[in-house]
Amino acid sequence: MANEQPAETYTVEELVAVNPYNPDILNDLEVFVNDQVSSKTYNLDANLSLLRLYQFEPERLSVQIVARILIKALMAMPAPDFSLCLFLIPEHVQMEEQFKTLIVLSHYLETGRFRQFWDEASKSRNILDVVPGFEQAIQSYAIHVLSLTYQKVPRPVLAEAINIEGLALDKFMEYHAANSGWVIEKGSRSQLIVLPRNEFNHPELKKNTADTVPFEHVTRIFPILS
Structure with missing residues (x-):
């Protein structure tokens, strides 16, 4: 009897x-969402693929999985992933309280309304705490966001934006002074x-594009000699 060939295995990707x-x-994609949560990894393409499949088979939609996908998408900001995912979620599902x-x-x-964000997030720990990080x-x-707006950020503004105060904020600032190029001034x-x-x-x-000459213009003036 001929030996059976082992079945090929493929990654979710x-x-x-x-x-x-x-x-x-x-089912593999649903498991992969949970794997992303536990391993603190992220794969937008796989998550979008799962949301599209839910559109074709709405009876198989898992509210828990969809919530985790959206939370992971929030964590990817400033990328527009949340909007991309939300577009694929049926409106009646979006009307559920957690969504x-x-x-x-x-x-x-x-x-950029961070104080309101942290206030609302504090009321929704049961939704958010399932996703580490x-x-x-x-x-x-x-x-x-602050780095796009400020040259120098007042400590209270930073504290409000990241929801950290006191000694914890001191340690946070010291870490970034040592690792991210921050300078602390009085x-x-x-x-x-x-x-x-x-x-x-x-x-x-x-970079002032008006002060630069496109490469193709240069080559017209000085043909490249082979």
């Missing part, structure tokens, strides 16, 4: 790449955090 609309991979809460949280983040991801996003009323220079908080660093 490979399954999605081969046929993202195959309903047979739906209405996530939509409100998304709006607060998009508009949520607070840290939002704090990173808040710092990103202001007249409170400490100031000097953020690394970028083309948004220092517009003079922005």
